[in-house]
Amino acid sequence: MKSARKNQRSEDSSNRTVNVRLNAIKWNSVFGEHQRLHPNCNGFLQWNMEREEKFGFVNREEAMCDKCTYRSKKFKLYEEVQTKNPGRKAAKINVSAQAALSQTPLGYTGLRKIVLGCNMPAPSTSGLQKRAYKVLLEIVNINKKDMKARRKQLIAINTLRERKDPGSVNIGDEYTWAKEALQDLVSDGIEAKHLTTDPDSSAYRAADDLYLENTTSTEPEHFLDTRHFLNNHRKNIKNNKELGEIMPGRTKKDREKLLNNFALDLAERCQSEFTQAMEKYGGDFLKVKNKISFTVDAIPACYTANHELCHSHSFVCKGGKKF
Numbered sequence: 001m002k003s004a005r006k007n008q009r010s011e012d013s014s015n016r017t018v019n020v021r022l023n024a025i026k027w028n029s030v031f032g033e034h035q036r037l038h039p040n041c042n043g044f045l046q047w048n049m050e051r052e053e054k055f056g057f058v059n060r061e062e063a064m065c066d067k068c069t070y071r072s073k074k075f076k077l078y079e080e081v082q083t084k085n086p087g088r089k090a091a092k093i094n095v096s097a098q099a100a101l102s103q104t105p106l107g108y109t110g111l112r113k114i115v116l117g118c119n120m121p122a123p124s125t126s127g128l129q130k131r132a133y134k135v136l137l138e139i140v141n142i143n144k145k146d147m148k149a150r151r152k153q154l155i156a157i158n159t160l161r162e163r164k165d166p167g168s169v170n171i172g173d174e175y176t177w178a179k180e181a182l183q184d185l186v187s188d189g190i191e192a193k194h195l196t197t198d199p200d201s202s203a204y205r206a207a208d209d210l211y212l213e214n215t216t217s218t219e220p221e222h223f224l225d226t227r228h229f230l231n232n233h234r235k236n237i238k239n240n241k242e243l244g245e246i247m248p249g250r251t252k253k254d255r256e257k258l259l260n261n262f263a264l265d266l267a268e269r270c271q272s273e274f275t276q277a278m279e280k281y282g283g284d285f286l287k288v289k290n291k292i293s294f295t296v297d298a299i300p301a302c303y304t305a306n307h308e309l310c311h312s313h314s315f316v317c318k319g320g321k322k323f
């Protein structure tokens with residue numbers, strides 16, 4: 001008992017990765033249940049570190065009360081990769097950490113040092129190796145940088161081969177490049193299962209087409225790089241020449257400034273509509289996609305101060321009132 005308390009105390013000052021939404025769900029459920037089962041208890045609710053289960057970077061946690069006998073069920077505090085396979089599903093963060101690791105010169109020891117330095121439990125080297133074997137075969141991380149590097153390499157090769165026009169290799173056609181890269185991998189016996197791309201990337205379409213053409217037998221799953229979504233969206237709006245021309249403003253500089261602000265505002269509006277919708281529908285992407293399709297009509301009207309559609313289809317505009 002004493003050692004359990006000691007363990008609790010030292011673990012209390014350590015850190016964990018938790019999914020923000022699942023953590024909120026856990027504590028709301030725990031507080032409600034504790035109150036219901038022990039209405040007069042004013043004990044302190046905390047994680048029961050004795051019962052913690054760790055898988056790489058993620059964990060399952062039970063809550064306990066320091067005054068009464070209350071123990072919650074165990075809560076997963078991480079999101080899982082959706083698969084049809086039976087058994088425990090992989091944690092998204094374990095898969096994506098593995099993918100990120102494959103793109104850095106850092107080894108397992110280095111990674112463990114950083115994690116431990118953050119006072120977090122580090123995944124074991126053997127665990128990382130086991131996971132790498134399973135995961136890396138399934139991951140092809142395609143982003144524009146990779147494509148760019150590949151194009152550069154090819155241009156360099158063509159230059160060495162003294163081709164007349166070394167750069168004339170479909171530059172800019174990301175779809176073709178992704179398809180060729182993926183076909184290369186297939187000939188090495190590797191099929192892309194998870195793709196992380198920019199939202200405006202056509203690389204995923206290439207992977208999907210290969211699957212539909214029966215070149216690959218694994219249906220690819222698309223992870224959107226939402227972290228960069230707002231910025232990419234903003235840049236796309238800013239670079240829209242037609243929009244630049246219709247912006248009111250006397251000088252070109254005035255119009256540019258206005259377009260800049262508009263791009264930021266619209267990108268942020270779209271991002272918050274999406275975030276709020278995901279929140280409201282508990283991450284049910286199909287539902288969100290359906291609802292957002294109406295929001296798309298509400299936003300332009302909203303900019304003209306007509307909030308009729310906002311009323312039923314916007315997740316952030318309260319119709320005329322500032323949000």
Ligand SMILES: [Zn+2]
Binds near residue numbers: 038042
């Ligand atoms: Zn209690």
Ligand SMILES: [Zn+2]
Binds near residue numbers: 310314317318319
């Ligand atoms: Zn509105």
